[in-house]
Amino acid sequence: MSGKPRLTYINGRGRMEPIRWLLAAAGVEFEENFVETKEQLEKLIKGGDLLFQQVPMVEIDGMKMVQTRAILCYIAGKYNLYGKDLKERALIDMYVEGITDLMQMVMMFPFSPAEAKAKNLASIEEKATKRYFPVFEKILKQHGQDFLVGNRLSWADVQLLEAILAVEEKVPAVLSGFPQLQAFKTKMSNVPTIKKFLQPGSARKPPPDEKYVALVMSIFNLS
Structure with missing residues (x-):
């Protein structure tokens, strides 16, 4: 092996x-x-x-x-994607847990019964735009840095980009009201290792x- x-x-x-x-x-x-x-x-x-x-x-x-x-x-x-100390790790954990909650909805969507798909899609859009994405928009705006924690790439950044792209596949204009996340998406997508992926x-x-x-x-x- x-x-x-x-x-x-x-x-x-x-x-x-x-x-x-x-x-x-x-x-x-x-x-x-x-x-x-x-x-x-x-x-x-x-x-x-x-x-x-x-x-x-x-x-x-x-x-x-x-x-x-x-x-x-x-x-x-x-x-080295888990912060420099316990405080940063706690922030990363909180952010990841929130993103995971949203991604659970996205992951289960393909298994929805046909009659429930429209309702479930609307729920994904609502949760993304009203609960989860506003949190990260505010974080990025308040600290004015490229990344969510410690101004360096972390697990939370990677998971947020994955979530953004996954939701956009279903709701293409989901970031229309989130300029900070639009910029974040562009920056993250151009990180060399992620760009390759x-x-x-x-x-x-x-x-x-x-x-x-x-x-x-x-x-x-x-x-």
Whole structure:
């Protein structure tokens, strides 16, 4: 096995995508192992590789890590994207938790029943524009810096850019009332490692389609 982190998940965004984003932002190359059938997942579980019988799993530094939050914390700390002290880390944690709440809605949207999609999309737009994005607009305006915490790139910046782009896929004009976030999006998208990740052919996954939804449903016995 090479020294690169190895990511085990479905070939799609889901709970692995923020991990891909964070590794890419840190300039870390990684390998991917895609779970394509229910039987493959069961084999991993029976083999004892999945501590809580679920993916994502990241093999890094001799560990087989599970639980998205734990994986992200480790990567952020390892690659100096987790602030310089406890206070900065607390701010990053707060910001990430808020972004994660919004992204949970975005992640679950493709699995909405057809009759609920319009309502759920409206809810995503409302929460983004009334609850979450105003927070980050205010933070950036108040401190006048390029990044959210400590005036240097952190996990929170990476996760916020991911969220902005994900919401824009569904609500293209969502940033129309947020000039600070528009500037933030431009600056972050031009960070060299992130710019590379945003190019075609990178490990970034496309928006979930019906094929992806069907695959997830079959592997995890969802109905």
